[in-house]
Amino acid sequence: MSTKAERTTAYIIETVAPLFNKHGYIGTSMSDLTEATGLTKGAIYGNFENKEALALSAFEYNRNILLTALDEELNAPGSALDKLSNLTEFYKKYDAFTLKMGGCPILNVGVDAQHNNKLLAAAVKETIKEIEGKIALVLENGLNNGELKLPVTPLQFAKQLFTMIQGAIAMSTITLDRKYLLNTITYLEILIKREL
Template sequence: MTKSEKTKEFIIAKAAPLFNKKGYAGTSMSDIMKATGLAKGGLYGNFESKDEIAALAFEYSYNQLKDDIGQKIRAKKTGVDKLLVILQYYKNYTVSPTVDGGCPLLNTAVDADDAYPFLKKKARQALQEMIGSLQHILKMGIQEGAFRSDLNVKKEAELIFAQIEGGIMMAKVLDDVTVLNRLLENLKNRMETEYMNNAE
């Protein structure tokens, strides 16, 4: 890795938690200068704009989350166990998040909305990837014979993801992690009663 690449990586690593906690508008170039100890010229010598830093900062935070949960999912062999480990992963997430500032996908999606199309595009790609992974795990459960063959994987993947992200949002707003944990427990119960092949 060249010195320039190392500097870029350093800037992104320092900027990522700022954007994830304070949002795009709330994060200034001065904040990034302070966090990195670099002068403005040091930032603009490596990046064209704040937009470029923000986009790469989101990717950095999202990849941190993805790598962390991905490791735990890959350690499990069956579709059932993979889904259970996802639900376990998000337990107490608002009080002990993997990424400083909480879920980067949720934060960026809310922050970007219609104001920052370049960030919304990044969040959309991440969302589609997450739902795609859930669909893959549900299909695996069906192929293994654990889940019902008539399970609507698209609908269920969307429901799981919406409940997790909605639970994170509610728990953060209410300062009450038990809201999130109850929703995760509901999803686990749904899996045990609605998904399993022996469900009546």
């Protein structure tokens, strides 16, 4: 059973995670945080060392939701191609999946933190590497099981695949047109079948 302090900390993180993701580290004010949580500044900072620590916890909260969902898709039973199909189906609905988070945490926090928060920027880079590694593992297992052939190393293919997905998410977000995401994912499905 968790303590009251642990429950309060969890409540703060869960409540402010979409705010930081939508408005960014600089764009999220203390009044935004107190208004959203219904807590005083002292109550918030009684649970976190500073705004940077809170923003990092908020990113990690959203990151963990994303990684858990990706693990479900990539660890589901089936062949490597089945798992890649799960991945592309997941990303077809990614905008709906990330709606409660305030959008894609990788894109939003990654761009926002690039010039104003080195800790957050580093956390996003590590998350990208982790996702690429998960995809590469599926590809490597498929290669080792004779299920597919790769034109490049598993990690290189995973990086290119994820770059295209994130690019589609960026274009979709910037233009408010989900066709960028859907068309890119459809193209990736064709590419996967043709290349692998």
